[in-house]
Amino acid sequence: MNDVARHAGVGLKTVSRVVNGEPRVSSAMVQRVRQAIEDLGFRRHEGARLLRRGRTACVGLVLEDVADPFSSALTRAVESEAWANGFLLLTGSSGEDAVQERELTLAFCAGRVDGVVVVPAGDDHRYLAPEIEAGVAAVFADRPAGRIEADAVLVDNTGGARLGVGHLLEQGHRRIGHIGDAEGIFTAGERQRGYREALEAAEVPYDPSLVARGPVEQEFIRHALDRMLAGPEPVTAVFTGNNRATVAVIRDLATRERRPALVGFDDFELADMLSPAVTVVAQDAAVLGRTAAQVLFQRLGGDVSSARTIELQTRLIPRGSGEIPA
Amino acid sequence: MNDVARHAGVGLKTVSRVVNGEPRVSSAMVQRVRQAIEDLGFRRHEGARLLRRGRTACVGLVLEDVADPFSSALTRAVESEAWANGFLLLTGSSGEDAVQERELTLAFCAGRVDGVVVVPAGDDHRYLAPEIEAGVAAVFADRPAGRIEADAVLVDNTGGARLGVGHLLEQGHRRIGHIGDAEGIFTAGERQRGYREALEAAEVPYDPSLVARGPVEQEFIRHALDRMLAGPEPVTAVFTGNNRATVAVIRDLATRERRPALVGFDDFELADMLSPAVTVVAQDAAVLGRTAAQVLFQRLGGDVSSARTIELQTRLIPRGSGEIPA
DNA sequence: CTGAAAGCGCTTACAG
DNA sequence: CTGAAAGCGCTTACAG
Numbered sequence: 230m231n232d233v234a235r236h237a238g239v240g241l242k243t244v245s246r247v248v249n250g251e252p253r254v255s256s257a258m259v260q261r262v263r264q265a266i267e268d269l270g271f272r273r274h275e276g277a278r279l280l281r282r283g284r285t286a287c288v289g290l291v292l293e294d295v296a297d298p299f300s301s302a303l304t305r306a307v308e309s310e311a312w313a314n315g316f317l318l319l320t321g322s323s324g325e326d327a328v329q330e331r332e333l334t335l336a337f338c339a340g341r342v343d344g345v346v347v348v349p350a351g352d353d354h355r356y357l358a359p360e361i362e363a364g365v366a367a368v369f370a371d372r373p374a375g376r377i378e379a380d381a382v383l384v385d386n387t388g389g390a391r392l393g394v395g396h397l398l399e400q401g402h403r404r405i406g407h408i409g410d411a412e413g414i415f416t417a418g419e420r421q422r423g424y425r426e427a428l429e430a431a432e433v434p435y436d437p438s439l440v441a442r443g444p445v446e447q448e449f450i451r452h453a454l455d456r457m458l459a460g461p462e463p464v465t466a467v468f469t470g471n472n473r474a475t476v477a478v479i480r481d482l483a484t485r486e487r488r489p490a491l492v493g494f495d496d497f498e499l500a501d502m503l504s505p506a507v508t509v510v511a512q513d514a515a516v517l518g519r520t521a522a523q524v525l526f527q528r529l530g531g532d533v534s535s536a537r538t539i540e541l542q543t544r545l546i547p548r549g550s551g552e553i554p555a
Numbered sequence: 556m557n558d559v560a561r562h563a564g565v566g567l568k569t570v571s572r573v574v575n576g577e578p579r580v581s582s583a584m585v586q587r588v589r590q591a592i593e594d595l596g597f598r599r600h601e602g603a604r605l606l607r608r609g610r611t612a613c614v615g616l617v618l619e620d621v622a623d624p625f626s627s628a629l630t631r632a633v634e635s636e637a638w639a640n641g642f643l644l645l646t647g648s649s650g651e652d653a654v655q656e657r658e659l660t661l662a663f664c665a666g667r668v669d670g671v672v673v674v675p676a677g678d679d680h681r682y683l684a685p686e687i688e689a690g691v692a693a694v695f696a697d698r699p700a701g702r703i704e705a706d707a708v709l710v711d712n713t714g715g716a717r718l719g720v721g722h723l724l725e726q727g728h729r730r731i732g733h734i735g736d737a738e739g740i741f742t743a744g745e746r747q748r749g750y751r752e753a754l755e756a757a758e759v760p761y762d763p764s765l766v767a768r769g770p771v772e773q774e775f776i777r778h779a780l781d782r783m784l785a786g787p788e789p790v791t792a793v794f795t796g797n798n799r800a801t802v803a804v805i806r807d808l809a810t811r812e813r814r815p816a817l818v819g820f821d822d823f824e825l826a827d828m829l830s831p832a833v834t835v836v837a838q839d840a841a842v843l844g845r846t847a848a849q850v851l852f853q854r855l856g857g858d859v860s861s862a863r864t865i866e867l868q869t870r871l872i873p874r875g876s877g878e879i880p881a
Numbered sequence: 882c883t884g885a886a887a888g889c890g891c892t893t894a895c896a897g
Numbered sequence: 898c899t900g901a902a903a904g905c906g907c908t909t910a911c912a913g
Contacts, residue, residue, distance in 0.1 A: 230906060240884035245908065253882055270685040274666035276606050277906035281889045285602060287645070287667075295634060301627035308621060308648060317662060319613070320646050322634060336643060340600035340890085341613075359596040479828065499825045502805065556890060566900035571892065579898055603890035607905045666906085884913080889906105897899080 230271070237265035248273055288525060289319040289337030289345040291330055296322075298498065299472075299514045300348070303370065306518030307346055314526050316343070325414075327351025338365050344525045346370050346518075352413070354379070366528035370521040372415040378536045380528070382521040384512045386416050386494075389543030390423025391430075393492040393510040394468050396545055398431045401555035402466040402490060406439045406457040408450065408478060409470025409494075417442060420470045420494055439464060450477040458487055465555045466490035472497040472509075479503065490553035492545075501548055508551025510543050517541060556597070563591035574599055614851060615645040615663030615671040617656055622648075625798075625821065625840045626674070629696065632844030633672055640852050642669075651740075653677025664691050670855050672696050672847045678739070680705070692854035696847040698741040704862045706854070708847040710838045712742050712820075715869030716749025717756075719818040719836040720794050722871055724757045727881035728792035728816060732765045732783040734776065734804060735796025743768060746796045746820055765790060776803040784813055791881045792816035798823040798835075805829065816879035820869075827874055834877025836869050843867060 230248070234241045239258060246254050247262040265271070279285050290307050292300040304320060311318045319337055323330035330350040334357065337345050344366030347354075352375035361367055361379070369381040397405050407424045410417035421442065425435050441453035457464045466489050469475040475493030482488060493500075496511040520539060556574070560567045565584060572580050573588040591597070605611050616633050618626040630646060637644045645663055649656035656676040660683065663671050670692030673680075678701035687693055687705070695707040723731050733750045736743035747768065751761050767779035783790040792815050795801040801819030808814060819826075822837040846865060 234884095242884055242908085243882090246883085249908090255882060258883080270688070272661075272665055272685070272689075274606075274906050275662075276602060276611060276666040277889090278908070279889095280600075280602050280606055280891090281906080281908045283889070294631065295621070296624075296627050296631040298622075298624065298627075301622045301624070301630075304627075304646070305620065305622040305648060308646065312647070317645055317667065318647065319643050320630070320634065321638070321644065322631060335598075336601075339598055340602040340604075341643065359598070362596070363598075476825065476828075483828070497825075498823075499802065499829070502802075502809070503825070503828055504830060560900095568892085568900055569898090572899085575892090581898060584899080600890050603905090604892070605905095606907090607890080607892045609905070882913105884911105886909105886911085888909085891905085893904085894902095896901085 230273070232269055233262065233265045233271050236269055237261045285341055285343050286315060287317045287319055287342045288522075288529075289321070289334070289342040291333050291337070291345060291347045291349075292320065292322050293325050293348055293350060294322045295320060299495065302514035303348070303518035303521075306515040307522045310519055310522035310526065314529075323348075323350040325350045327353075331356055335360070344368070344529050346521045346525055347374075348372065349374065351375065352415070366525055368521045368525045368528070370517055373538065380524050380536050381538045382517055382524060383538060383540050384416070384517065385540045385542055386419035387423035387426065389494060389510040389512065390420040390468070390470075391427040392423075392543060392545050393494060393508075393551075394424050394427035395431075396508070396547070396551050397466045397468060397490055397492055398427065398433065400466070400490060400552060403433050403555065404436075404439065404462055404464045404466070405433075406441070406453070406464040406467045406489075407470065408441045408453050408467060408474050410445065410474070411443050417470050424468055442470075445471065445473040445477055447477055447480065450474065450481050454478065454481055454485070458485070458489070463487070464489055466492070466551075466553075469493040471495055475507065475509070479507070488553065490551055490555075492551040494543075496546065503550075505550045505553070506548035508548045509546050511546050512543050513541065556599070558595055559588065559591045559597050562595055563587045611667055611669050612641060613643045613645055613668045614848075614855075615647070615660070615668040617659050617663070617671060617673045617675075618646065618648050619651050619674055619676060620648045621646060624823065628840035629674070629844035629847075632841040633848045636845055636848035636852065640855075649674075649676040651676045653679075657682050661686070670694070670851045672844075672851055673700075674698065675700065677701065678741070692851055694847045694851045694854070696843055699864065706850050706862050707864045708843055708850060709864060709866050710742070710843065711866045711868055712745035713749035713752065715820060715836045715838065716746040716794070716796075717753040718749075718869060718871050719820060719834075719877075720750050720753035721757075722834070722873070722877055723792040723794060723816055723818055724753065724759065726792070726816060726878060729759050729881065730762075730765065730788055730790045730792070731759075732767070732779070732790040732793045732815075733796065734767045734779050734793060734800050736771065736800070737769050743796050750794055768796075771797065771799040771803055773803055773806065776800065776807050780804065780807055780811070784811070784815070789813070790815055792818070792877075792879075795819040797821055801833065801835070805833065814879065816877055816881075818871075818877040822872065829876075831876045831879070832874035834874045835872050837872050838869050839867065 321333040472495040500507040647659040826833040
């Protein structure tokens, strides 16, 4: 910008005025500065501008894994919202690792973003307190913050699970297995709770031996199904707690004779094209992302009301696999 | 940092030295500064640091749409590579719009990133020439740059298409339809060329009436298949140019009696679980992203050799749909 | 309408 | 080993 001023033979401030389209500049000046900008191929350095203004016009998004369809749909929504507000988006995947989540988030906060949307991997976010104090806005998505007060946009996991399991109970099932993510993952715990609540509401005894929570690997799924389908009272239906588990169960069932009913939490591409088509409890990642971003921009816009939690509803999509009778 | 210096009663530079772990600082000083940092909850402002150093330690990634599985796998790979090099990643989707691609890319270049990986939507990238001149590194992924010299990492689309169509020819098919993306999309043109080359190599006449290129919408696909499957010489096989088209064709065929053989370009989740399982020509988005990022970091590391193009190979995955005989 | 000065938070030479 | 000065590229008051 200094170069431009010199080239145009005007003051630095005049260049700044032209570049920022401020009024009260004579057209002769504007002309000269424009020409100089053209000649030198000048483009304003946003980094410097924003340093001076105390803002970055960037927001950060910390995900579990961008490559996951849920995360990428969420990303797309946050991105649109950011762009609409004139912000750019920094993204990073934690790989479901609390340390990586922390490092990424803090790297974003170190003067690179004005706010962050975090899909947390860990359960202790006290490390964010100083950043929030310093003015960084933070919104948690899909899972709540741990040990600090912060805005969160969640899905009604418990209600969704009740919906799915309730649907199986309506078909007459009484022996319903549940396979979900490992202990320590918030959403998985909530969904298991919903599973249990649905059973209890229907006065079906909760049987811990029908629940398997662990790493969603084919091997783990196989053992879980072996167990659930064996014995004198095998399950006649399975409720899976996430779409990787759902797909893994489908793959596994393809190798077996027995065909229990199946309802999965979270929809997935081509669920309707499998046979039987897969009944799911759908959550909307795009709405989740959009809502989280909207809350973030409200905060960045000066909203200082106390932290709030928004819970999004799920919906059941019957397609066939959940309507197999007991 | 100034506050820290005052609080510790030392010079600004000493604080800088401690923060940066420079040697030649007496441990007494280190102690005092550390204490002050602790007291004030100080964290270095990366934006300011990098402004001074003339770098941003960020790279940008411009995609068609993060929500697309191909894009998100690519993103994940670029992200890992960036993080490994100590860089953060800015991402944005162009929505297959050349203007949006340009705006995003230039927004990144305006002092926010040291380099960009671009999956281009447009075919004229002269707008990037001043940025490259100014020192921004640019690598194109999946599709080449238009009207400028730049590094590109591509997939052997033509070879991949020859592979897929060749496979159908081997099963005895002679009437093979092709459905692909609209004109103007580089990869679609290359794949159509491969389709044609494969036919010609097998001395099967190229029949333009068996080719449909347009927006991948269910309606468009239906019309295309109507046409291809009608008349005295209907197609006995279809080669689709991208995975959305493949899925759309599968959905459409589910409503028809005739079941032509099918090979699709680009693999997709659950392709193996459909019936019949879908034979595809697979490209590896993760390798594409990783390679593009590696080239970018070589450039950022000072490699000034002339622009180069890397072409990645595809591979055929036979699963059933492509082995239906003529 | 125009411009010289100071400063955003940091680092890079340069002296002590 | 330590620090005062200048400057990265821009904007915000303040004078003319």
